[in-house]
Amino acid sequence: MMILKGRPVSLVLFYLLTLLPSVEAAKTPNIVILYADDLGYGDLGCYNAQSRIPTPHLDRLAGEGMRFTDGHSSSGICTPSRYALLTGRHHWRDFHGIVQAMGASVFKPERLTLPEMLQKKGYRTAAIGKWHLGWDWTAIRKPDAKPMVKPVARGRRKSQTYDHHAYDWSQPIPDGPLAHGFDYYFGDTVINFPPYAWIENDRLVKAPDTMMDTSKWKTIKEGHWECRPGPMCGDWDPYQNIPTTTQKGVDYIKAQAQSDQPFFLYFAYPSPHAPIIPNDKFDGQSQAGPYGDLVVETDDSIGQLLAALKESGQEDNTIVIFSADNGPEYYAYARDEKYGHWSAKPLRGLKRDIYEGGHRVPFLIKFPGVTKAGSTCTSLVSQIDIMATLASVVEFDLPDKHAAEDSHDLLPVLTGAAASARQTHVHNTFKGQYAIRHRDWLLVATESGYARGRRHDGWEKNHGYAADDGQPAELYHLKNDVGQHDDIASKHPEKVKELHVLLEKIRKQGHSAPRLSQATDKPVTQNPKPIAPDQTITYKVDPQFPKQPLTLDVFYPEDLKAGEKRPAIVFFFGGGWVSGTPSQFYPHAAYLASRGMVAISARYRTKSAYRTPPSICVEDGKSAVRYIKQHAAELGVDAARIAVGGGSAGGHVAAATATVRGFDSQQDDLSISPVGNALVLFNPVYDNGPKGYGHKKVKAYWKKISPLHNLDGKQPPTIVFLGAKDDLVPVKTAELYEQKMKKNGNRCETFIYPGQEHGFFNLGKNRAHFVKTVTEMDKFLVSLKFLNGEPTVESWLSGVGK
Numbered sequence: 018m019m020i021l022k023g024r025p026v027s028l029v030l031f032y033l034l035t036l037l038p039s040v041e042a043a044k045t046p047n048i049v050i051l052y053a054d055d056l057g058y059g060d061l062g063c064y065n066a067q068s069r070i071p072t073p074h075l076d077r078l079a080g081e082g083m084r085f086t087d088g089h090s091s092s093g094i095c096t097p098s099r100y101a102l103l104t105g106r107h108h109w110r111d112f113h114g115i116v117q118a119m120g121a122s123v124f125k126p127e128r129l130t131l132p133e134m135l136q137k138k139g140y141r142t143a144a145i146g147k148w149h150l151g152w153d154w155t156a157i158r159k160p161d162a163k164p165m166v167k168p169v170a171r172g173r174r175k176s177q178t179y180d181h182h183a184y185d186w187s188q189p190i191p192d193g194p195l196a197h198g199f200d201y202y203f204g205d206t207v208i209n210f211p212p213y214a215w216i217e218n219d220r221l222v223k224a225p226d227t228m229m230d231t232s233k234w235k236t237i238k239e240g241h242w243e244c245r246p247g248p249m250c251g252d253w254d255p256y257q258n259i260p261t262t263t264q265k266g267v268d269y270i271k272a273q274a275q276s277d278q279p280f281f282l283y284f285a286y287p288s289p290h291a292p293i294i295p296n297d298k299f300d301g302q303s304q305a306g307p308y309g310d311l312v313v314e315t316d317d318s319i320g321q322l323l324a325a326l327k328e329s330g331q332e333d334n335t336i337v338i339f340s341a342d343n344g345p346e347y348y349a350y351a352r353d354e355k356y357g358h359w360s361a362k363p364l365r366g367l368k369r370d371i372y373e374g375g376h377r378v379p380f381l382i383k384f385p386g387v388t389k390a391g392s393t394c395t396s397l398v399s400q401i402d403i404m405a406t407l408a409s410v411v412e413f414d415l416p417d418k419h420a421a422e423d424s425h426d427l428l429p430v431l432t433g434a435a436a437s438a439r440q441t442h443v444h445n446t447f448k449g450q451y452a453i454r455h456r457d458w459l460l461v462a463t464e465s466g467y468a469r470g471r472r473h474d475g476w477e478k479n480h481g482y483a484a485d486d487g488q489p490a491e492l493y494h495l496k497n498d499v500g501q502h503d504d505i506a507s508k509h510p511e512k513v514k515e516l517h518v519l520l521e522k523i524r525k526q527g528h529s530a531p532r533l534s535q536a537t538d539k540p541v542t543q544n545p546k547p548i549a550p551d552q553t554i555t556y557k558v559d560p561q562f563p564k565q566p567l568t569l570d571v572f573y574p575e576d577l578k579a580g581e582k583r584p585a586i587v588f589f590f591g592g593g594w595v596s597g598t599p600s601q602f603y604p605h606a607a608y609l610a611s612r613g614m615v616a617i618s619a620r621y622r623t624k625s626a627y628r629t630p631p632s633i634c635v636e637d638g639k640s641a642v643r644y645i646k647q648h649a650a651e652l653g654v655d656a657a658r659i660a661v662g663g664g665s666a667g668g669h670v671a672a673a674t675a676t677v678r679g680f681d682s683q684q685d686d687l688s689i690s691p692v693g694n695a696l697v698l699f700n701p702v703y704d705n706g707p708k709g710y711g712h713k714k715v716k717a718y719w720k721k722i723s724p725l726h727n728l729d730g731k732q733p734p735t736i737v738f739l740g741a742k743d744d745l746v747p748v749k750t751a752e753l754y755e756q757k758m759k760k761n762g763n764r765c766e767t768f769i770y771p772g773q774e775h776g777f778f779n780l781g782k783n784r785a786h787f788v789k790t791v792t793e794m795d796k797f798l799v800s801l802k803f804l805n806g807e808p809t810v811e812s813w814l815s816g817v818g819k
Contacts, residue, residue, distance in 0.1 A: 045279040047335040054290035057345035057360030069304035069358040074320030083388040088380025093446035098342040105404030105421030118245040122151035122192040129420040132198030143201040146285040153192035181248035186224035208287035211247020239293035239307035263318040274329035305358040341378040369468035396437035422528035432593025453520040457496040460516035556644040572610035584658035584803040585615040591665025638670035639691035661693035668701025672724035696735040730761035740773030
């Protein structure tokens with residue numbers, strides 16, 4: 018069974034698993050993205066207690082899921098943000114502006130989109146509402162058609178207007194939603210752009226028979242129509258946009274309940290973008306004028322879609338994501354003066370600006386059974402991250418090319434396994450004007466964060482802003498100054514320089530996603546190739562997922578000889594029992610192999626990949642230990658010296674192998690004990706009681722599965738590493754665990770690291786604390802005669818790179 022360096026592989030044993038009859042596998046989650054247009058950070062009640070606009074349905078969604086206070090769109094305008102959300106790629110790598118009236122698609126054929134990814138995983142996909150990502154209208158334009166007027170310059174672009182006779186409306190329109198991953202589309206592409214007609218899939222429902230004429234429409238309620246000229250159906254009524262698309266969305270959701278196939282619905286609103294046209298029944302329902310009433314109507318529509326999920330029985334198995342493409346339009350200045358409602362509160366800037374108000378937007382995620390109801394995340398996140406996050410949820414391996422180059426996986430944040438997923442974000446609307454966020458610092462790398470330098474002196478004076486100093490860049494510390502009042506660039510020239518360098522690096526390297534980066538948040542590389550196990554062994558196969566075997570990734574010492582028996586350790590990754598990968602502990606395993614141990618990182622069944630509860634995670638942990646003991650001779654392992662380790666939920670699994678009784682697989686040889694000879698636990702969630710981690714997930718059997726509540730004096734020597742600021746595992750819990758262990762006569766050492774949060778021990782997150790914790794782990798294993806000599810962590814790291 019064992020692979021020795023340079024020797025051939027022998028046969029791999031496969032063990033089939035029969036699931037416990039009491040465990041019913043959950044379905045693959047449905048996904049609904051609700052995307053508003055020009056909605057401000059301060060418009061929703063759940064973000065602004067002083068908002069003059071009631072948003073009960075979105076507030077309820079925030080109360081049922083996770084609310085992000087530092088969530089961003091890619092751009093300060095429509096098309097680029099939508100492109101970034103659906104591709105996981107910064108828009109500015111490809112373009113900056115919007116698709117003009119009846120303009121071409123922004124997608125290249127080779128670009129993987131979010132709906133295409135989900136199609137590959139068996140999803141039905143639908144887009145309803147605003148598209149604004151382009152179609153190939155030239156394909157249905159008649160060869161002899163002539164533009165109505167000469168080309169009209171719009172900035173650096175030129176547009177031409179053709180009348181309704183210029184097109185063959187009976188033909189399908191190529192290169193729209195159906196060409197880029199959606200099975201179904203219904204909408205009017207852009208509410209204030211032609212053609213003014215409904216489109217279903219790739220054809221117009223009714224052919225335009227006239228040209229746009231706003232005099233045919235009911236009077237607008239605020240501002241201007243802002244509609245571009247072009248073909249229109251004579252009976253077109255823009256006031257029916259939200260009611261019509263909402264009903265389509267409700268019908269689509271309810272229809273999916275009849276299928277076992279998961280669905281993805283991208284529902285993109287035209288509101289509260291201009292034209293400001295709330296329907297009459299919403300008049301006066303806000304205290305912010307017709308704009309506020311249109312937000313109320315949008316919220317009402319969202320309530321109808323969420324009700325459809327509930328009524329159709331799909332609510333508990335549907336991920337709901339809500340956000341907006343950019344900040345509010347410049348009408349917000351007048352609204353603030355007239356109604357006392359600042360749509361971007363507490364931020365500076367509006368749509369198009371690279372100040373925070375232009376792109377920091379409401380961002381809500383409800384993932385039943387994963388996100389904690391009513392929770393708030395203050396860490397930096399981006400709509401660009403949705404693609405990698407959902408890839409993780411559906412277990413899709415993103416390719417290295419033409420796919421999600423800037424997307425970070427937020428799933429560990431959603432599960433509570435990590436405090437953050439990204440530290441840096443590049444903000445941009447117009448070519449040549451960038452800002453870069455890095456942790457709490459933000460550099461506006463141009464003279465002003467306002468679009469083309471446009472300021473509103475009256476608003477700035479009323480809100481206490483100083484006059485612009487005319488310097489080439491601005492610097493803010495957002496933790497202390499979220500409203501961007503105080504430009505401190507002159508006080509920190511070194512930080513300005515540092516952020517300029519970082520901005521250029523991200524722009525030039527063509528990607529910022531951890532999986533593509535050489536940064537420290539990628540698995541450590543061992544020149545010239547990434548750290549990788551010497552052997553992967555299957556120890557179990559779930560019959561419902563035969564193509565996803567449970568494996569042990571094995572790292573062998575260089576000097577291991579045939580017939581030798583070495584001490585061993587098996588690690589279990591973290592991820593809230595929901596997600597994760599064995600690669601988390603590759604650095605730990607590779608290091609211990611360099612010190613002479615057989616080190617193993619195990620895969621076990623998680624909810625996102627196998628639809629299983631925490632009890633199955635524990636069952637697999639025990640199976641892995643039993644397998645290693647049963648095949649110790651083949652693996653070169655000393656069965657009397659096996660340590661078990663893990664982090665977060667993996668720390669729970671590791672601790673449970675030595676504390677929790679039951680949760681055994683009937684396919685295992687139960688005469689073999691799953692208890693190892695030592696435990697190495699990194700911020701383990703080992704209290705699952707009423708006030709502990711994950712209680713709701715294990716409520717029915719928490720007393721049986723919580724390691725803290727099953728200490729009986731039979732536990733092996735244990736070492737625990739914990740950050741003092743861990744928001745999942747209180748220091749008091751670690752102290753109580755150690756007290757109980759020692760009272761029972763068991764050895765337990767707990768190391769608390771001041772200022773550190775959950776996951777601080779990972780090499781990709783914190784090199785210094787990786788060194789500290791691995792050094793103490795090494796000393797602990799030396800004390801148990803697993804290792805000899807002094808730790809060599811620093812020298813090992815210097816040999817594999819940072």
